[in-house]
Amino acid sequence: MKGIVIGGTRSGVGKTVATLAIIRALQEQDYTVQPAKAGPDFIDPSHHERVAGRPSRTLDRWLQGDTGLRRNYYRGDGDVCIVEGVMGLYDGDGSSTAMVAESLDLPVVLVVDAKAGMESVAATALGFQRYTEHTDTDIDVAGVVAQRAHGGRHERGIRDALPDDLMYLGRIPPRDDFEIPDRHLGLHMGDKVPLPPGVLDEAAEHVRTERIVDIARTPPHPPHVEHETRQPETNKRVAVARDEAFRFYYPATIERLRERANVVTFAPTAGDELPDCDGVYLPGGYPELHAATLENSPAIRQLGTAAAEGCPIVGECGGLMTLAETLTTTDGDTHRMAEVLPADVQMHGRYQALDHVELRARERTLTADSGQSLRGHEFHYSSASVAGDSQFAFDVERGDGIEDGRDGLYEYETLGTYCHVHPASGAFDAFLEAM
Structure with missing residues (x-):
């Protein structure tokens, strides 16, 4: 099962809406989508499950280690796995989104807030792509989704400013109904304030989901452990x-x-x-x-x-x-x-x-x-x-x-x-x- 990671420049940039819109669009194109979440989270996965119709896998290097993370990934099933990141791409010393992407060798689609910028949006994305050179994490930031971006000149300004090796993968328009309300532990659960299918369809209208599938990769399989045996049933x-x-x-x-x-x-x-x-x-x-x-x-x-x-x-x-x-x-x-x-x-x-x-x-x-x-x-x-x-x-x-x-x-x-x-x-x- 090939996959891709949806990362963000920060918390609250719109990763969840982008992830849900992409899951919904791919399902409408007859893909079977396995959702997943980087980091320890119970709320975002409830939204994933409501849209995808299957439980979202938890992928966390701190909790599972590299091998355990890959095993949990491969317990999922589908044509493509969409992994929503946690916080900003590099945030977290225990298990950041970048660490999860590295463990699985999956490319990253970066969600960038384009509300008040054009060329600066591209500069931000380029900085996130190049920042990996200054860390111990080796990842591939392959493309950008512009969140809260208008069409026309606004979109062209962002797209044309991106370097050739940073693919423009579309935009999500600035709409109030594309937001999920917060509560004290994060977003509301998926069955409490779900985004209707029609809203997700509109959110994904300008996202190039076929290109996202094209750049997705298949992670390496976890190593086989000879001594690992299935634990007996306990009754x-x-x-x-x-x-x-x-x-x-x-x-x-x-x-x-x-x-x-x-x-x-x-x-x-x-x-x-x-x-x-x-x-x-x-x-x-x-x-x-x-x-x-x-x-x-x-x-x-x-x-x-x-x-x-x-x-x-x-x-x-x-x-x-x-x-x-x-x-x-x-x-x-x-x-x-x-x-x-x-x-x-x-x-x-x-x-x-x-x-x-x-x-x-x-x-x-x-x-x-x-x-x-x-x-x-x-x-x-x-x-x-x-x-x-x-x-x-x-x-x-x-x-x-x-x-x-x-x-x-x-x-x-x-x-x-x-x-x-x-x-x-x-x-x-x-x-x-x-x-």
Whole structure:
């Protein structure tokens, strides 16, 4: 499967709209498109999935390493893979868009804001193309899409100013309805404010999608590892929360759990009870938006009993918040949560942590052996005040964690972290083995 990376000069330049428009246009041309996202993100992929009709792959060098990144790429399926970048092309020391493009040896289409420039747009793009000469990253910036560009003289000025080795690949007009509203963790989810197909068709009208397919390349296959064997099935039953409050999970995580166990989903905000199971996974999401409902949810109330009886439970970020004693929203309303972990969570108006994370296990825990390192990411607007005698499973070697360089609040066989880990870390295999 050949692919291409849609990079940007900065965050907010319009990469997501450009990516969605290209996916939609290629599908209309009878291509099967596999979407992907560079970097740890759950929101942009929800927009990809809504347009492409298939889950978006997460591609992150920090989380997966070069080989794991390529393996995850090749778990996708389609005629062409469209990879949306993260932030600006070179931003991020853990796994930038440029690093992902280098690991896969894919060309980059650079999205540049053309709202107030012509020749300067070309100069900006040329600077991004040449900047790779001053870094340790070797990438091919092959072409440019001009975002918020008019036609006529404006378009000609940009196109004619580009050097021969930097292809003009079209423009997206300046239209208010080509924007996706923001919320505090980024864009709204794809099913909340989707861009209608007609809008995406208009956005892609002046993009040269055939040329984009022409310059796409097939990445090298990951090396075969002789000792790598398929992990055995466990016959375990894992309950996974999936609803409006619990939406942030990597597709690869659910795939991994399904490979080795029977996965049953439940919706706490819909009044579901906790299913009969051997373990529970609470992914991240927006529990703060549904705190009043979760406070009275049968499943959340039953988590306390299940935890006290020794059922293994893992909660990540929003899952951690739900497992706490209380959750206080930015409006000042305090809601009782599952009351499993000795912490009170407070929402804030500004994010409290945003980074790639590395944790080291203090002793054997649900997702790691003693001394084992796990890599993940954190992005949250809450903080947790924990009891003085609380137990922590991890020391934080990179990132913030819950408190004082520690993460993994632990009680019974329940583990709550602010860190989202990828299955490439082995954390979910360890979780299954602990059941």
